[in-house]
Amino acid sequence: MVHTIGAGKGGTRRADPGRTDRPPAEIAGLATYLATDTAGFITGATYDINGGVLMRPPQGETRTTKHSHLAERHSPPTAHHQTSTTDSRHYRMFSLRRDLRRLFRTSAPFSVSRPPDLACCPGYRVGVGIPELIEQLAAPEMEARQAAGAALVAAGAAAVGPVLAVLCNEASPVYWGDPANVLRRIGDPAFDPVLDVILSTGTEEVRRRARWTFGGIEVSDLTRYAEVLAHPDSSIRDTAAFVLQNAGSAALPMAPALVPLLTDADEDVCQRAVWAFAGIGPGVIPLLRRVRRSTAPQRRQALTALAEVGGWDALDAADQRLVERLIAVKLRDEKPASMHLCGGWYALPTKDQGAVLEAFGLSDAMTVTMRLGESAWNSDHHGGTLGHEHGRCSRTYVSPVLDGWTLVFGDPPGSAHSASAETESGRRQYIRRRCAELSGVFGAAHWYGESCGDGWTAWCLAEHGRIIRCYDVFEPEDQVGNGHAAEDGYRLPHEDGGFPEGWIDGIDVSDTAALQERYEQVKRDFAIPDVCHAADIAGRLSVDPSELDERTSVLGHGVLALTACGRRYGTPRGALHI
Structure with a gap:
């Protein structure tokens, strides 16, 4: 069973002939029913009930590092802040009726088309206004919260003030993400009020919450955002x-308004x-x-933007020659430096x-600095598939x-293709064959692998056409060889390090x-050896890239x-360090 409810302007719902005016709670009851597993779906952008749970980020502080480039790229400007300590209370049900009625005395009714046999819908209630709907946002049941949110969205402009007040109330038991998402979905009527809170x-x-909300308001015209650039x-x-x-290509008409931001006084805005x-x-x-061909002060930054948009191929011939000259200058006195390791690499004892x-x-080789090579490797590994299916390979x-x-x-x-075809076992078998x-x-021939994110490390060693040692921390039962001399002392x-039970008793694990x-003290006291990683093995057998100096x-x-994929599909996008 599918019910379709059309949307009009200003929060009014356009109904078929014979419509009935109902208060917001009536829609909440209907939405509660339609959110159940047996009820089907409501179609349309506003009543996206079964589309997923409202965003509930992890509690506590979200930390970033110098290697979290992709997370920062796709996160709103306010994402990396500590969440409110009141957020943890959103699972509990509180009685807000008295306080909410003091804040919001009335709620305007709105029109809705009513499906047949509405009274038989489980959870359907009538006579509930905006204050009660906001109270329902603190309900422990997800379906109740979703239904209340849908009804508030349907109320449109009439709900903006009350919902915004809850968003700004740090003592509210309502998790702030729920009113934030309601305001985003209400769209145009919420734009200026949320901006005023910022x-x-x-x-x-409060301003952080408002900034997050502001970053996703479903406006009818993107020009509203272009106007505040x-x-x-x-x-x-x-x-x-x-x-x-x-917004992707839909924002192309607004792109000229972004140009001045390339030289913004705030570096974060320039990067954005x-x-x-x-x-x-x-x-x-x-x-x-x-x-780039103008006298605008953004000429230099436009080069970076071009590379970020389309890589080498986005540069015209004049800029490509410019970059080649800059590389030649940098090569004259470049010194080796420690590399950030995340991904896999081969080591071969040859000068050829x-x-x-x-x-x-490989073909179409272009001479580069060591810094540029490292930058390309990291960029391709962490974000090579952005806009380029074969970016990593x-x-x-x-x-x-x-x-x-x-x-x-x-x-x-x-x-790359072995890994994506079935499982990581295909990737391991390919690496062994290649070594x-x-x-x-x-x-x-040696192959080494390290991850900067999840503790993964692996190595594969071959001599004269034969594999002599392979190890992967995620598949220790699939080893080849009984250790190697390079692993001695590690x-x-x-492997279990033999740490005694209770060795961290009395320690705040967040310290x-x-x-x-x-940890170091217990290792010394119990003669527990260090753990080895691929970089350690590489340092003993060939070259540890993280120790270059x-x-x-x-x-x-x-x-x-270029690989075969590069020759066929082109190079990945992304600005690189030279």
């Missing part, structure tokens, strides 16, 4: 650009403008190229870069010769310094080269 003298927590408040400029970023251009897509390339390129089926960074070894960073097409094949050509990551101190010998220069 500019108010309220607490930072020049607002004096940097958080509003940032949020407006974020909305255009998420670059991401917004990338989010809008390739349609902005002609605009940014015109900025041409042979390495041939062995990996389109190019490879081949290092200069480092202490006699050539390192190959990236996810070759065979490895055996490469060792037959170069005498030895314990493998999956990382104290926890680390106790001025003492590392360097021969030649590194290159970025």
